[in-house]
Amino acid sequence: MKLPDTMTAVLLTHHGGIEALEYRTDVPVPRPGKEELLIRVSAAGVNNTDINTRIGWYSKKVTDSTNAGGAEGFENAADADATWSGIPMSFPRIQGADVCGHVVAVGEKVNDTRLGERVIVRNMLRSYVDYRPFECWTLGSECDGGFAQFCVAPARETHAVSCDWSNEELASIPCAYSTAENMLHRAAVGAERVLITGASGGVGSAAVQLAKRRGAQVIAVSSSAKAKAVLSFGADQVIDRDADLPAELGEGSVDVVIDLVAGKAWPTYLQILKRGGRYATAGAIAGPISEIDVRTLYLKDLTLFGCTFQEDAVFENLVTYIENSEIRPLVSRKYPLANIADAQEDFLAKTYPGKLVLVPPQVEA
Known part of the structure; x- marks a missing residue:
């Protein structure tokens, strides 16, 4: 296709509230580097990480929940450490950790047989940090992402997918499902009893499906209003998020906790773990500061996993699960x-279960 000179995109102009997002129609279309692809974006999912990045929640000066500053931002967030990497963000930035689209141009070292492929992009990129262990370059944070008509991505980390899904469904996968699969991968979840918090959201609903795929018995924590939806994801049991978990389940009753919430309830997750149990987290939407009784940790021989970096197999496995119709x-x-503000407000309000997706104006092929 003949590429236009400019495109529609949403620019993040600074850390702050929703007002920091600027919808523009005159943004230059990027061009792929030698080992990159240019993707015409069909859809891009809405994720907590995009909101956390916008509001500067990753700054250590912020101790509140995501929702406390999700719409207005945090005045005390420090630009110096308000990103995944801890390196100050360059503005303006096109956010969007999820990308689904079609390849429309390739760099000089990329085979042109890739033109026309429908693809998704690994959101925790490794190419730009030379595949060093425990380092990643986040799409929509350290480089421009999917809230635009076009997006550049490394060819090596852009995966063609063969399936009958809609573009919106495919755009739901990269961030949420890789986050969930990574936690399950790190904790080596199998056919055992697993508790999943935040189970009605994008990552939580993914974790329910992916844990069931591994043969787990899944206990999901969610609001009672969304219990029916969570059961439809495959959960065996749904417990209200305000319930007393040790009283409801019994102490030492769960093999693994997959946590996206943290906050004040965090100590109860260690209470319900069996001796030798595992805890994995990739989020703290209820607040990042929690108390730990170290005696519980060592006397029960627990293992705690913090999960951000993803081994290559995590995303590759997801593509296989999609193509095998397993999720x-x-x-x-x-x-x-153009309605990104409405989408993020609905996301923050937890109005809907599962995923919310943005669709840019479509460019003729």
Whole structure:
């Protein structure tokens, strides 16, 4: 296709509230480097990490929940450490950790047989940090992402997918499902009893499906209003998020906890773990500061996993699961890219289960 000179995109102009997002129609179309692809974006999922990055929640000066500053931002967030990497963000930035689209141009070292492929992009990129262990370059944070008509990505980390899914369904996979699969991978989850917090959201619903795929008995924590939806994801049992977990389940009753919430309830997760149990986390939407009784940790021989970096197999496995029809996301609603504020407000309000997806204006092929 003949590439236009400019495109529609949403620019993050600074750390702050929703007002920091600027919808533009005159952003230069990027061009792929030698080992990159240019993707015409069909859809891009809405994720907690995009909101956390916008509001500067990763800054150590912020101790509140995501929702406390999700709409207005945090005045005390420090730009110096408000990103995944701890390196100050360059503005303006096109956010969007999820990308689904079609390859429309390739760099000089990329085979042109890739033109036309429908693809998704690994959001925790490793190419730009030379595949060093425990380092990653995050799409939509350290480089421009999917909230635009076009996006550049490394060819090596852009995966063609063969399936009958909609673009919106595919756009639900990269961030949420890789985050969930990574926690299960790190904790080596198998046919055992697993508790999953935040189970109605994008990552939580993914974790339910992926844990069931591994043969686990899944106990999901969610609001009672979304219990039916969570059961439809495959959960064996749903417990209200305000319940007393040790009283409800019994102490030492769970093999693994997959946690996205943290906050004040965090100590109870260690209480319900069996001796030798495992805890994995990739989020703290209820607040990043929690108390730990170290005696519980060592007397029960527990293992705690913090999960950000992803081994190559995690994303590669997800593509296989899709093509083998082993998982399927729930897309509750899609929005035009121009309505990103409405999408993020609905996300923060936890209005819908599963995933919310943005669709940019489509460019003729």
